[in-house]
Amino acid sequence: MRTSPYRAMTFRRDARRLTVSAPNGELTVWDTADPARPRRAGRLRLGRGIVAAAWNPAVADLLATASVDGTGAVWRLRDDRPPEGFASWAALPDRPQHVGWVAGGAWIYVMTGDGRTSVWDVGSGACVGLADLSGGRPVLAAHYRGDEVVVVTDSGWARAWHPKRRPGEWVRLTGKPVSACTWSSTLLVVAGVDGQATCFDAEFRSVQALRVARERPRALACAEDGRLVASCGDTWAVAVDRGGTVRWETTLHSMSARSIAVAGDLIAVCGPRPRPVLLALTTGVALTA
Template sequence: MAERTGLATLTALRSDGRRLAATAPNGDLKVWDTTEPTKPHLLIRLTRRHRVIAATWNPTAADLLATLATDGSISVWRMVDDRPPQEMMRLLMPYGRSGKLAWFPDGRHIACATPDGVISAWDLVSGARQTQVLGDRADCLTLFPGPDGLRAAYRDGSIRQPGTRTRHIQPITAASWSTTGALLAVAREDGSVEIRDESLRTRWTRAVSGGSPLLLAWYDDTAMVAADRGGRTLTAYDIAGRARWQTRLPGVPTGLSVAGDILAVGGCGFAPWIVELGTGTPLSGLPS
Protein backbone atom coordinates (compact mmCIF):
# COMPACT_ATOMS: atom_id res chain seq x y z
CA MET A 1 0.00 0.00 0.00
CA ALA A 2 1.16 3.54 -0.70
CA GLU A 3 2.15 5.66 2.22
CA ARG A 4 -0.48 8.27 3.09
CA THR A 5 1.61 11.05 4.56
CA GLY A 6 3.39 13.62 2.41
CA LEU A 7 2.99 11.83 -0.91
CA ALA A 8 3.66 13.78 -4.10
CA THR A 9 0.67 12.82 -6.20
CA LEU A 10 2.04 14.03 -9.53
CA THR A 11 5.23 15.19 -11.16
CA ALA A 12 5.52 17.25 -14.36
CA LEU A 13 8.90 18.10 -15.85
CA ARG A 14 9.12 20.92 -18.36
CA SER A 15 10.34 19.75 -21.77
CA ASP A 16 13.76 21.37 -21.25
CA GLY A 17 14.15 19.62 -17.88
CA ARG A 18 14.76 22.92 -16.07
CA ARG A 19 11.49 23.08 -14.09
CA LEU A 20 9.49 20.48 -12.19
CA ALA A 21 5.96 20.84 -10.83
CA ALA A 22 4.94 18.47 -8.01
CA THR A 23 1.91 18.21 -5.75
CA ALA A 24 0.92 16.57 -2.48
CA PRO A 25 -2.50 15.37 -1.18
CA ASN A 26 -3.25 18.78 0.40
CA GLY A 27 -3.39 20.15 -3.14
CA ASP A 28 -0.45 22.55 -2.90
CA LEU A 29 1.81 22.67 -5.93
CA LYS A 30 5.52 23.47 -5.83
CA VAL A 31 7.73 24.40 -8.75
CA TRP A 32 11.37 23.35 -8.49
CA ASP A 33 14.36 24.64 -10.44
CA THR A 34 16.02 21.47 -11.80
CA THR A 35 18.57 23.19 -14.01
CA GLU A 36 21.15 21.33 -11.93
CA PRO A 37 19.43 17.97 -11.35
CA THR A 38 21.80 17.16 -8.50
CA LYS A 39 20.74 20.31 -6.63
CA PRO A 40 17.05 21.10 -7.23
CA HIS A 41 15.78 24.12 -5.32
CA LEU A 42 12.29 25.43 -4.64
CA LEU A 43 11.07 28.45 -6.61
CA ILE A 44 7.29 28.71 -6.19
CA ARG A 45 4.56 27.35 -3.95
CA LEU A 46 0.98 27.56 -5.20
CA THR A 47 -1.78 27.11 -2.60
CA ARG A 48 -5.38 26.77 -3.81
CA ARG A 49 -8.72 26.19 -2.17
CA HIS A 50 -9.29 23.15 -4.39
CA ARG A 51 -6.46 20.69 -4.68
CA VAL A 52 -4.51 20.32 -7.93
CA ILE A 53 -4.84 16.86 -9.48
CA ALA A 54 -3.11 17.36 -12.85
CA ALA A 55 -0.47 19.70 -14.26
CA THR A 56 1.31 20.05 -17.59
CA TRP A 57 3.78 22.55 -19.08
CA ASN A 58 3.07 24.34 -22.35
CA PRO A 59 5.33 22.91 -25.12
CA THR A 60 5.93 26.28 -26.85
CA ALA A 61 5.79 28.84 -24.01
CA ALA A 62 8.16 27.66 -21.31
CA ASP A 63 6.71 29.79 -18.51
CA LEU A 64 3.10 28.55 -18.85
CA LEU A 65 1.77 25.75 -16.65
CA ALA A 66 -1.79 24.38 -16.86
CA THR A 67 -3.41 22.82 -13.79
CA LEU A 68 -6.64 20.92 -13.20
CA ALA A 69 -8.28 21.20 -9.75
CA THR A 70 -10.93 19.15 -7.98
CA ASP A 71 -13.59 21.81 -8.63
CA GLY A 72 -13.29 21.05 -12.36
CA SER A 73 -11.39 24.25 -13.18
CA ILE A 74 -8.43 24.37 -15.57
CA SER A 75 -6.08 27.28 -14.89
CA VAL A 76 -3.20 28.49 -17.04
CA TRP A 77 -0.45 30.07 -14.93
CA ARG A 78 2.55 32.14 -15.84
CA MET A 79 5.43 30.80 -13.75
CA VAL A 80 8.54 32.99 -14.06
CA ASP A 81 11.44 32.09 -11.79
CA ASP A 82 10.49 32.80 -8.17
CA ARG A 83 7.85 35.47 -8.90
CA PRO A 84 4.28 34.94 -7.63
CA PRO A 85 2.25 32.82 -10.08
CA GLN A 86 -0.03 34.81 -12.39
CA GLU A 87 -3.31 33.17 -13.44
CA MET A 88 -3.74 33.96 -17.14
CA MET A 89 -6.94 32.02 -17.84
CA ARG A 90 -9.48 29.78 -16.15
CA LEU A 91 -11.74 27.24 -17.86
CA LEU A 92 -14.44 25.09 -16.32
CA MET A 93 -14.84 21.43 -17.19
CA PRO A 94 -18.45 20.70 -18.14
CA TYR A 95 -18.28 17.19 -16.71
CA GLY A 96 -16.34 15.43 -13.98
CA ARG A 97 -14.05 16.55 -11.22
CA SER A 98 -10.91 14.63 -12.10
CA GLY A 99 -9.08 13.66 -15.25
CA LYS A 100 -6.01 13.85 -17.47
CA LEU A 101 -4.70 17.10 -18.90
CA ALA A 102 -2.42 17.61 -21.92
CA TRP A 103 -1.32 20.38 -24.30
CA PHE A 104 -1.40 19.97 -28.05
CA PRO A 105 2.00 20.43 -29.76
CA ASP A 106 0.99 23.91 -31.03
CA GLY A 107 0.77 25.20 -27.44
CA ARG A 108 -2.52 26.89 -28.26
CA HIS A 109 -4.94 24.03 -27.57
CA ILE A 110 -5.39 21.97 -24.42
CA ALA A 111 -7.32 18.74 -23.85
CA CYS A 112 -8.84 17.20 -20.75
CA ALA A 113 -10.31 13.71 -20.31
CA THR A 114 -12.76 13.06 -17.48
CA PRO A 115 -14.05 9.80 -15.95
CA ASP A 116 -17.38 10.00 -17.78
CA GLY A 117 -15.52 9.28 -21.04
CA VAL A 118 -15.62 12.79 -22.46
CA ILE A 119 -12.52 14.43 -23.93
CA SER A 120 -12.79 18.18 -24.38
CA ALA A 121 -10.36 20.46 -26.21
CA TRP A 122 -10.11 24.25 -26.01
CA ASP A 123 -8.60 26.94 -28.18
CA LEU A 124 -6.98 29.12 -25.53
CA VAL A 125 -6.82 32.17 -27.78
CA SER A 126 -10.62 32.32 -28.07
CA GLY A 127 -11.44 30.34 -24.91
CA ALA A 128 -13.92 28.24 -26.89
CA ARG A 129 -14.24 24.50 -26.46
CA GLN A 130 -13.47 23.25 -29.95
CA THR A 131 -14.22 19.53 -29.77
CA GLN A 132 -15.88 17.02 -27.55
CA VAL A 133 -14.91 13.44 -28.30
CA LEU A 134 -17.04 10.82 -26.57
CA GLY A 135 -14.98 7.97 -25.14
CA ASP A 136 -16.01 5.06 -22.95
CA ARG A 137 -17.18 5.61 -19.37
CA ALA A 138 -13.95 4.61 -17.68
CA ASP A 139 -10.93 6.34 -16.17
CA CYS A 140 -8.54 7.74 -18.77
CA LEU A 141 -5.04 6.55 -17.84
CA THR A 142 -3.11 8.52 -20.44
CA LEU A 143 -3.95 11.30 -22.90
CA PHE A 144 -1.65 12.07 -25.83
CA PRO A 145 -2.49 14.96 -28.22
CA GLY A 146 -0.27 14.58 -31.27
CA PRO A 147 -0.12 16.57 -34.51
CA ASP A 148 -2.47 14.02 -36.09
CA GLY A 149 -5.03 14.05 -33.27
CA LEU A 150 -5.82 12.62 -29.84
CA ARG A 151 -4.77 9.28 -28.42
CA ALA A 152 -6.21 7.98 -25.16
CA ALA A 153 -6.10 4.73 -23.17
CA TYR A 154 -8.73 3.80 -20.59
CA ARG A 155 -8.76 1.49 -17.58
CA ASP A 156 -11.30 -0.83 -19.23
CA GLY A 157 -8.88 -1.41 -22.14
CA SER A 158 -10.53 1.02 -24.58
CA ILE A 159 -7.95 2.65 -26.87
CA ARG A 160 -8.65 5.74 -29.00
CA GLN A 161 -6.33 6.60 -31.91
CA PRO A 162 -6.66 9.15 -34.73
CA GLY A 163 -8.56 7.94 -37.77
CA THR A 164 -9.85 4.70 -36.22
CA ARG A 165 -12.77 3.57 -34.13
CA THR A 166 -12.26 2.90 -30.45
CA ARG A 167 -10.55 -0.47 -30.07
CA HIS A 168 -10.37 -2.73 -27.06
CA ILE A 169 -7.74 -4.79 -25.27
CA GLN A 170 -7.96 -6.43 -21.86
CA PRO A 171 -8.37 -4.07 -18.85
CA ILE A 172 -5.22 -2.21 -17.81
CA THR A 173 -3.97 -0.39 -14.71
CA ALA A 174 -1.47 2.06 -16.28
CA ALA A 175 -0.55 3.25 -19.76
CA SER A 176 1.92 5.55 -21.51
CA TRP A 177 2.37 6.55 -25.17
CA SER A 178 5.85 6.86 -26.61
CA THR A 179 7.05 10.33 -27.59
CA THR A 180 5.76 9.98 -31.18
CA GLY A 181 2.64 8.02 -30.26
CA ALA A 182 3.88 5.02 -32.27
CA LEU A 183 4.10 2.68 -29.28
CA LEU A 184 1.91 2.12 -26.24
CA ALA A 185 3.06 0.62 -22.94
CA VAL A 186 0.35 -0.85 -20.71
CA ALA A 187 0.39 -2.52 -17.30
CA ARG A 188 -1.96 -5.22 -16.10
CA GLU A 189 -3.28 -6.26 -12.70
CA ASP A 190 -0.86 -9.21 -12.55
CA GLY A 191 2.11 -6.80 -12.61
CA SER A 192 3.10 -7.43 -16.23
CA VAL A 193 3.93 -4.80 -18.87
CA GLU A 194 3.15 -5.02 -22.59
CA ILE A 195 4.44 -2.93 -25.46
CA ARG A 196 2.01 -2.56 -28.37
CA ASP A 197 2.47 -1.00 -31.81
CA GLU A 198 0.11 1.35 -33.65
CA SER A 199 -2.05 -1.61 -34.69
CA LEU A 200 -2.14 -2.64 -31.00
CA ARG A 201 -0.23 -5.83 -31.75
CA THR A 202 1.85 -6.97 -28.76
CA ARG A 203 5.59 -6.63 -29.30
CA TRP A 204 6.59 -8.08 -25.94
CA THR A 205 5.36 -8.81 -22.44
CA ARG A 206 7.42 -8.81 -19.24
CA ALA A 207 6.58 -9.62 -15.63
CA VAL A 208 7.71 -6.58 -13.65
CA SER A 209 6.08 -7.03 -10.24
CA GLY A 210 4.16 -9.63 -8.30
CA GLY A 211 0.93 -7.75 -8.83
CA SER A 212 1.66 -4.43 -7.12
CA PRO A 213 0.62 -1.26 -9.00
CA LEU A 214 2.96 0.04 -11.70
CA LEU A 215 3.74 3.46 -13.17
CA LEU A 216 5.01 3.82 -16.75
CA ALA A 217 6.93 6.49 -18.67
CA TRP A 218 8.71 6.62 -22.06
CA TYR A 219 11.86 8.38 -23.14
CA ASP A 220 12.27 8.82 -26.87
CA ASP A 221 10.74 5.88 -28.74
CA THR A 222 13.58 3.59 -27.73
CA ALA A 223 13.02 2.80 -24.05
CA MET A 224 10.53 3.02 -21.20
CA VAL A 225 10.63 2.95 -17.41
CA ALA A 226 8.37 0.94 -15.13
CA ALA A 227 8.09 1.91 -11.46
CA ASP A 228 7.04 -0.93 -9.14
CA ARG A 229 5.19 0.69 -6.22
CA GLY A 230 5.24 -2.45 -4.09
CA GLY A 231 8.88 -3.34 -4.75
CA ARG A 232 9.98 0.34 -4.75
CA THR A 233 12.12 -0.07 -7.85
CA LEU A 234 12.61 1.61 -11.21
CA THR A 235 13.45 -0.62 -14.19
CA ALA A 236 14.26 0.62 -17.70
CA TYR A 237 13.53 -1.57 -20.74
CA ASP A 238 14.48 -1.11 -24.39
CA ILE A 239 11.91 -1.72 -27.14
CA ALA A 240 13.06 -5.34 -27.42
CA GLY A 241 12.13 -5.92 -23.77
CA ARG A 242 15.68 -6.13 -22.45
CA ALA A 243 16.29 -4.59 -19.01
CA ARG A 244 18.82 -1.73 -19.17
CA TRP A 245 19.11 -0.89 -15.48
CA GLN A 246 17.29 -1.06 -12.17
CA THR A 247 17.33 1.44 -9.30
CA ARG A 248 15.88 1.05 -5.81
CA LEU A 249 13.78 3.84 -4.32
CA PRO A 250 13.65 4.92 -0.66
CA GLY A 251 9.84 5.07 -0.71
CA VAL A 252 6.72 4.40 -2.75
CA PRO A 253 6.76 6.07 -6.20
CA THR A 254 3.61 8.07 -6.97
CA GLY A 255 4.38 9.77 -10.29
CA LEU A 256 6.86 9.73 -13.18
CA SER A 257 7.91 12.45 -15.62
CA VAL A 258 10.64 12.47 -18.27
CA ALA A 259 12.44 15.37 -19.97
CA GLY A 260 15.71 15.19 -21.87
CA ASP A 261 18.03 12.80 -20.06
CA ILE A 262 16.41 12.91 -16.60
CA LEU A 263 13.50 11.18 -14.88
CA ALA A 264 11.65 12.78 -11.96
CA VAL A 265 9.87 10.48 -9.51
CA GLY A 266 7.17 11.63 -7.10
CA GLY A 267 7.38 10.22 -3.59
CA CYS A 268 7.37 11.22 0.07
CA GLY A 269 7.14 14.96 0.58
CA PHE A 270 7.56 17.55 -2.14
CA ALA A 271 11.30 17.08 -2.67
CA PRO A 272 11.86 15.33 -6.01
CA TRP A 273 13.78 12.15 -6.68
CA ILE A 274 15.75 12.58 -9.91
CA VAL A 275 17.46 9.83 -11.91
CA GLU A 276 19.70 9.88 -14.98
CA LEU A 277 17.81 8.04 -17.70
CA GLY A 278 20.74 6.53 -19.54
CA THR A 279 22.15 4.65 -16.55
CA GLY A 280 19.62 4.85 -13.72
CA THR A 281 22.18 6.76 -11.63
CA PRO A 282 20.52 8.68 -8.74
CA LEU A 283 21.08 12.42 -9.07
CA SER A 284 18.99 13.85 -6.23
CA GLY A 285 16.95 12.61 -3.29
CA LEU A 286 18.02 8.98 -3.67
CA PRO A 287 20.82 6.98 -2.04
CA SER A 288 23.71 6.64 -4.47
Protein backbone atom coordinates (compact mmCIF):
# COMPACT_ATOMS: atom_id res chain seq x y z
CA MET A 1 0.00 0.00 0.00
CA ARG A 2 1.45 3.35 -1.02
CA THR A 3 1.12 6.15 1.50
CA SER A 4 1.70 9.87 1.36
CA PRO A 5 5.06 11.20 2.50
CA TYR A 6 2.84 13.62 4.40
CA ARG A 7 1.33 10.75 6.35
CA ALA A 8 0.38 11.94 9.82
CA MET A 9 -2.53 14.19 8.94
CA THR A 10 -5.13 14.68 11.64
CA PHE A 11 -7.79 17.29 12.42
CA ARG A 12 -8.59 18.68 15.82
CA ARG A 13 -12.23 17.93 16.63
CA ASP A 14 -13.36 21.52 16.02
CA ALA A 15 -11.69 21.50 12.56
CA ARG A 16 -9.77 24.70 13.40
CA ARG A 17 -6.35 23.01 13.53
CA LEU A 18 -4.80 20.36 11.27
CA THR A 19 -1.41 18.68 11.66
CA VAL A 20 0.55 17.33 8.69
CA SER A 21 3.90 15.51 8.90
CA ALA A 22 6.64 15.93 6.28
CA PRO A 23 9.33 13.50 5.03
CA ASN A 24 11.97 15.46 6.96
CA GLY A 25 10.21 14.62 10.24
CA GLU A 26 8.71 18.05 10.82
CA LEU A 27 5.06 18.25 11.86
CA THR A 28 3.32 21.40 10.67
CA VAL A 29 0.31 22.76 12.54
CA TRP A 30 -2.14 24.47 10.19
CA ASP A 31 -4.70 27.05 11.28
CA THR A 32 -7.80 26.06 9.30
CA ALA A 33 -10.26 28.48 10.92
CA ASP A 34 -10.48 30.16 7.50
CA PRO A 35 -10.65 27.19 5.09
CA ALA A 36 -9.98 29.43 2.10
CA ARG A 37 -6.60 30.45 3.51
CA PRO A 38 -5.05 27.82 5.80
CA ARG A 39 -1.90 29.20 7.40
CA ARG A 40 0.99 27.68 9.31
CA ALA A 41 0.48 28.09 13.06
CA GLY A 42 3.56 26.21 14.27
CA ARG A 43 6.09 23.47 13.62
CA LEU A 44 7.03 20.53 15.85
CA ARG A 45 10.08 18.30 15.73
CA LEU A 46 11.35 15.70 18.19
CA GLY A 47 13.47 12.54 18.31
CA ARG A 48 14.73 12.35 14.69
CA GLY A 49 11.36 13.31 13.27
CA ILE A 50 7.63 12.85 13.96
CA VAL A 51 5.82 10.07 12.08
CA ALA A 52 2.39 9.95 13.76
CA ALA A 53 0.11 12.32 15.67
CA ALA A 54 -3.32 12.28 17.37
CA TRP A 55 -5.40 14.93 19.14
CA ASN A 56 -6.75 14.20 22.62
CA PRO A 57 -10.49 13.38 22.45
CA ALA A 58 -11.26 15.22 25.71
CA VAL A 59 -8.73 18.09 25.98
CA ALA A 60 -8.76 20.03 22.72
CA ASP A 61 -5.27 21.54 22.91
CA LEU A 62 -3.31 18.33 23.67
CA LEU A 63 -1.58 16.49 20.82
CA ALA A 64 0.25 13.14 21.10
CA THR A 65 3.12 12.36 18.72
CA ALA A 66 5.43 9.44 18.01
CA SER A 67 8.90 9.89 16.53
CA VAL A 68 11.23 7.77 14.40
CA ASP A 69 13.44 6.82 17.35
CA GLY A 70 10.51 5.56 19.45
CA THR A 71 9.95 8.74 21.44
CA GLY A 72 6.38 9.42 22.52
CA ALA A 73 5.38 12.97 23.42
CA VAL A 74 2.49 15.21 24.39
CA TRP A 75 2.28 18.82 23.26
CA ARG A 76 0.03 21.64 24.38
CA LEU A 77 -1.08 23.67 21.37
CA ARG A 78 -3.01 26.71 22.50
CA ASP A 79 -4.39 28.88 19.72
CA ASP A 80 -2.82 32.07 21.07
CA ARG A 81 0.61 30.73 22.12
CA PRO A 82 3.59 28.89 20.61
CA PRO A 83 3.55 25.06 20.86
CA GLU A 84 4.74 23.78 24.23
CA GLY A 85 6.22 20.35 24.98
CA PHE A 86 4.19 18.82 27.82
CA ALA A 87 5.89 15.42 28.28
CA SER A 88 8.09 12.93 26.43
CA TRP A 89 9.26 9.37 27.07
CA ALA A 90 10.99 6.40 25.43
CA ALA A 91 7.87 4.57 24.28
CA LEU A 92 9.39 1.85 22.05
CA PRO A 93 12.86 0.72 20.93
CA ASP A 94 11.72 0.51 17.29
CA ARG A 95 10.23 2.97 14.80
CA PRO A 96 6.53 3.60 15.58
CA GLN A 97 3.85 3.98 12.97
CA HIS A 98 0.71 4.68 15.02
CA VAL A 99 -0.15 6.78 18.06
CA GLY A 100 -3.46 7.49 19.78
CA TRP A 101 -5.34 8.05 23.01
CA VAL A 102 -7.12 5.48 25.17
CA ALA A 103 -9.33 5.65 28.29
CA GLY A 104 -10.94 8.96 27.39
CA GLY A 105 -7.60 10.65 26.79
CA ALA A 106 -5.86 9.51 29.98
CA TRP A 107 -3.51 7.00 28.29
CA ILE A 108 -1.49 7.07 25.07
CA TYR A 109 -0.60 4.07 22.91
CA VAL A 110 2.41 3.99 20.58
CA MET A 111 2.62 1.14 18.04
CA THR A 112 5.05 -0.12 15.41
CA GLY A 113 3.97 -1.22 11.95
CA ASP A 114 4.06 -4.87 13.05
CA GLY A 115 2.00 -4.41 16.20
CA ARG A 116 4.47 -3.95 19.07
CA THR A 117 2.64 -1.60 21.39
CA SER A 118 3.19 0.31 24.63
CA VAL A 119 0.58 2.27 26.57
CA TRP A 120 1.49 5.11 28.93
CA ASP A 121 -0.41 7.01 31.61
CA VAL A 122 -0.04 10.71 30.83
CA GLY A 123 -0.63 11.82 34.42
CA SER A 124 1.81 9.52 36.20
CA GLY A 125 4.24 8.80 33.38
CA ALA A 126 3.95 5.07 34.11
CA CYS A 127 3.80 2.30 31.52
CA VAL A 128 0.32 0.76 31.69
CA GLY A 129 0.98 -2.17 29.36
CA LEU A 130 3.16 -3.75 26.67
CA ALA A 131 2.04 -6.24 24.02
CA ASP A 132 2.71 -7.68 20.58
CA LEU A 133 -0.75 -7.20 19.10
CA SER A 134 -0.41 -8.51 15.56
CA GLY A 135 2.07 -11.37 15.79
CA GLY A 136 4.10 -9.80 13.01
CA ARG A 137 1.14 -9.15 10.71
CA PRO A 138 1.45 -5.68 9.12
CA VAL A 139 -0.89 -3.26 10.91
CA LEU A 140 -2.88 -1.07 8.53
CA ALA A 141 -4.59 1.04 11.19
CA ALA A 142 -4.99 1.42 14.94
CA HIS A 143 -7.67 3.10 17.00
CA TYR A 144 -9.30 3.02 20.44
CA ARG A 145 -12.52 1.53 21.75
CA GLY A 146 -13.11 2.83 25.27
CA ASP A 147 -10.15 1.54 27.28
CA GLU A 148 -9.01 -0.80 24.50
CA VAL A 149 -6.58 -0.45 21.62
CA VAL A 150 -7.87 -1.89 18.33
CA VAL A 151 -5.68 -3.01 15.42
CA VAL A 152 -6.67 -3.86 11.85
CA THR A 153 -4.18 -5.73 9.66
CA ASP A 154 -3.80 -5.37 5.92
CA SER A 155 -4.90 -9.00 5.58
CA GLY A 156 -8.34 -8.25 7.09
CA TRP A 157 -8.00 -9.29 10.75
CA ALA A 158 -8.88 -7.20 13.82
CA ARG A 159 -8.06 -7.50 17.49
CA ALA A 160 -8.77 -5.50 20.66
CA TRP A 161 -6.53 -5.20 23.71
CA HIS A 162 -7.05 -3.73 27.17
CA PRO A 163 -3.57 -2.71 28.34
CA LYS A 164 -4.03 -4.39 31.72
CA ARG A 165 -5.15 -7.72 30.23
CA ARG A 166 -4.15 -10.23 27.58
CA PRO A 167 -4.94 -9.33 23.95
CA GLY A 168 -8.37 -10.48 22.78
CA GLU A 169 -9.13 -13.09 20.15
CA TRP A 170 -8.58 -12.37 16.47
CA VAL A 171 -11.68 -11.49 14.44
CA ARG A 172 -11.80 -12.07 10.69
CA LEU A 173 -13.29 -8.94 9.09
CA THR A 174 -12.75 -9.90 5.46
CA GLY A 175 -11.04 -12.56 3.41
CA LYS A 176 -9.65 -9.96 0.99
CA PRO A 177 -6.69 -7.57 1.33
CA VAL A 178 -7.61 -4.27 2.99
CA SER A 179 -6.68 -1.06 1.19
CA ALA A 180 -7.84 1.47 3.81
CA CYS A 181 -10.01 1.78 6.89
CA THR A 182 -11.43 4.48 9.15
CA TRP A 183 -13.53 4.97 12.28
CA SER A 184 -16.45 7.13 13.34
CA SER A 185 -17.71 7.29 16.93
CA THR A 186 -19.68 4.07 16.38
CA LEU A 187 -18.40 2.39 13.20
CA LEU A 188 -15.31 0.78 11.74
CA VAL A 189 -15.24 1.01 7.93
CA VAL A 190 -12.93 -1.37 6.05
CA ALA A 191 -12.39 -1.02 2.28
CA GLY A 192 -10.83 -3.45 -0.17
CA VAL A 193 -8.76 -2.78 -3.26
CA ASP A 194 -11.93 -2.88 -5.40
CA GLY A 195 -13.55 0.02 -3.52
CA GLN A 196 -16.08 -2.22 -1.77
CA ALA A 197 -16.36 -1.54 1.98
CA THR A 198 -18.01 -3.07 5.03
CA CYS A 199 -19.14 -1.21 8.16
CA PHE A 200 -18.70 -2.92 11.54
CA ASP A 201 -20.08 -2.04 14.97
CA ALA A 202 -18.10 -1.95 18.23
CA GLU A 203 -18.26 -5.76 18.51
CA PHE A 204 -16.87 -6.24 14.98
CA ARG A 205 -20.28 -7.31 13.67
CA SER A 206 -20.95 -6.47 10.04
CA VAL A 207 -23.82 -3.97 9.83
CA GLN A 208 -23.65 -2.69 6.25
CA ALA A 209 -21.86 -3.05 2.92
CA LEU A 210 -21.31 -0.18 0.50
CA ARG A 211 -19.06 0.94 -2.32
CA VAL A 212 -16.85 3.86 -1.28
CA ALA A 213 -14.92 4.22 -4.55
CA ARG A 214 -14.86 2.95 -8.14
CA GLU A 215 -11.22 1.91 -7.76
CA ARG A 216 -8.70 1.32 -5.02
CA PRO A 217 -9.00 3.99 -2.29
CA ARG A 218 -5.67 5.21 -0.95
CA ALA A 219 -7.22 6.53 2.26
CA LEU A 220 -10.59 6.74 4.02
CA ALA A 221 -12.11 9.16 6.50
CA CYS A 222 -15.49 9.15 8.19
CA ALA A 223 -17.66 11.91 9.65
CA GLU A 224 -17.89 11.55 13.42
CA ASP A 225 -21.58 10.62 13.23
CA GLY A 226 -20.93 8.11 10.44
CA ARG A 227 -23.26 9.82 7.97
CA LEU A 228 -20.59 10.23 5.27
CA VAL A 229 -17.54 8.19 4.29
CA ALA A 230 -14.96 9.99 2.15
CA SER A 231 -12.14 8.38 0.19
CA CYS A 232 -9.38 9.59 -2.07
CA GLY A 233 -7.17 8.26 -4.85
CA ASP A 234 -4.56 9.67 -7.19
CA THR A 235 -6.60 12.59 -8.53
CA TRP A 236 -10.03 12.21 -6.98
CA ALA A 237 -12.04 12.37 -3.78
CA VAL A 238 -15.56 11.02 -3.30
CA ALA A 239 -18.10 10.89 -0.46
CA VAL A 240 -20.92 8.38 -0.01
CA ASP A 241 -23.67 8.25 2.59
CA ARG A 242 -24.60 5.25 4.75
CA GLY A 243 -27.00 4.08 2.06
CA GLY A 244 -24.18 3.90 -0.47
CA THR A 245 -25.38 6.92 -2.48
CA VAL A 246 -22.58 9.03 -3.94
CA ARG A 247 -23.08 12.54 -2.54
CA TRP A 248 -20.27 14.14 -4.49
CA GLU A 249 -17.13 13.41 -6.46
CA THR A 250 -14.31 15.89 -6.94
CA THR A 251 -11.31 15.94 -9.27
CA LEU A 252 -8.11 16.97 -7.51
CA HIS A 253 -6.12 18.80 -10.17
CA SER A 254 -2.33 18.36 -10.10
CA MET A 255 -2.48 16.41 -6.88
CA SER A 256 -1.65 12.80 -6.09
CA ALA A 257 -3.78 12.47 -2.96
CA ARG A 258 -2.69 9.94 -0.35
CA SER A 259 -4.11 11.25 2.94
CA ILE A 260 -7.60 12.37 3.96
CA ALA A 261 -9.13 13.63 7.21
CA VAL A 262 -12.59 14.80 8.31
CA ALA A 263 -13.73 17.08 11.13
CA GLY A 264 -16.74 19.33 11.53
CA ASP A 265 -17.88 20.37 8.06
CA LEU A 266 -14.42 20.08 6.46
CA ILE A 267 -12.41 17.46 4.60
CA ALA A 268 -8.65 17.80 4.18
CA VAL A 269 -6.69 15.96 1.49
CA CYS A 270 -2.93 15.98 1.06
CA GLY A 271 -0.48 14.59 -1.48
CA PRO A 272 3.20 15.12 -2.29
CA ARG A 273 3.11 18.74 -1.12
CA PRO A 274 2.77 19.80 2.52
CA ARG A 275 -0.06 22.30 2.04
CA PRO A 276 -3.47 20.62 2.49
CA VAL A 277 -6.49 21.22 0.29
CA LEU A 278 -9.74 21.77 2.20
CA LEU A 279 -13.12 20.67 0.83
CA ALA A 280 -16.67 21.22 2.06
CA LEU A 281 -17.90 18.00 3.65
CA THR A 282 -21.41 18.17 2.20
CA THR A 283 -20.54 19.21 -1.38
CA GLY A 284 -16.87 18.40 -2.04
CA VAL A 285 -16.29 21.95 -3.27
CA ALA A 286 -12.67 23.07 -2.86
CA LEU A 287 -12.47 25.87 -0.30
CA THR A 288 -8.72 26.48 -0.34
CA ALA A 289 -7.65 29.36 -2.55
